[in-house]
Amino acid sequence: MNNRIDYAQASPDGYKAFGGVYLYLKKCGLPEELINLVYLRVSQINGCAYCIDMHSRDLIKQGLTVDKLVLVPVWHEAGAVFSARERAALAWAETVTRVAETGVPDADYAAASAEFNDRELADLTYAIGLMNAFNRLGVSFRAVPAAAAAAGRE
Numbered sequence: 001m002n003n004r005i006d007y008a009q010a011s012p013d014g015y016k017a018f019g020g021v022y023l024y025l026k027k028c029g030l031p032e033e034l035i036n037l038v039y040l041r042v043s044q045i046n047g048c049a050y051c052i053d054m055h056s057r058d059l060i061k062q063g064l065t066v067d068k069l070v071l072v073p074v075w076h077e078a079g080a081v082f083s084a085r086e087r088a089a090l091a092w093a094e095t096v097t098r099v100a101e102t103g104v105p106d107a108d109y110a111a112a113s114a115e116f117n118d119r120e121l122a123d124l125t126y127a128i129g130l131m132n133a134f135n136r137l138g139v140s141f142r143a144v145p146a147a148a149a150a151a152g153r154e
């Protein structure tokens with residue numbers, strides 16, 4: 001896998017603008033682990049190897065168990081491994097990421113708004129939108145995951 005361009009270097013102001021949203025989300029009040037679970041699930045849906053690698057590593061550093069990490073793609077079948085709030089966030093992430101297919105039904109909104117207040121739901125949706133944008137950059141420009149880069153050096 002070869003990186004097509006380094007988009008952060010090619011357009012530093014654009015990258016910095018996305019970075020501003022990322023920094024906002026780190027201090028918005030939603031738990032960092034929850035946001036990283038959402039980032040990971042969105043990246044899995046979009047097939048962004050770079051982001052899957054990065055957010056899996058971030059979650060492990062934050063203390064997420066391997067048992068929970070490996071069940072993220074099938075969270076809806078994992079029972080009590082994920083809290084009700086995590087399940088609501090992951091469901092919202094899926095329906096918003098697949099907006100062209102789902103249209104984000106009222107029932108999905110009702111389920112998410114039952115767990116998150118208006119500000120939290122807006123911030124969660126910013127996180128989903130941001131990761132969808134980063135995934136499109138990563139996939140389009142073939143960002144190389146850390147694991148692949150390390151394997152290439154061996």
